[in-house]
Amino acid sequence: MNNVEPIPHDTAGDSECDHVLKHLYEYLDSEMTPEDEQRMRAHVAHCSPCLSELSVEDLVKQLVRRSCTERAPETLRVRIHQQLTVMSVVR
Numbered sequence: 001m002n003n004v005e006p007i008p009h010d011t012a013g014d015s016e017c018d019h020v021l022k023h024l025y026e027y028l029d030s031e032m033t034p035e036d037e038q039r040m041r042a043h044v045a046h047c048s049p050c051l052s053e054l055s056v057e058d059l060v061k062q063l064v065r066r067s068c069t070e071r072a073p074e075t076l077r078v079r080i081h082q083q084l085t086v087m088s089v090v091r
């Protein structure tokens with residue numbers, strides 16, 4: 001088992017979860033620096049709240065792209081969120 005080393009970041013007071021949320025869309029749009037992307041992956045690998053946040057946004061993005069609408073309605077986002085939450089609770 002490898003321990004995941006926290007990757008240092010020069011922004012003081014920037015928690016790993018904040019980092020993920022802050023760069024969520026950059027990640028989804030593949031606009032991250034390789035360093036940031038690596039740090040994000042390392043974090044979501046052991047932080048399920050962030051992983052589900054990432055999955056929700058990823059799903060919403062795919063659905064939006066498929067339906068050709070400008071942006072996802074908030075209700076869709078909430079619904080996917082609820083489903084994922086239920087899934088992770090039941091398991």
Ligand SMILES: [Zn+2]
Nearest residue numbers: 016017047050
């Ligand atoms: Zn997190």
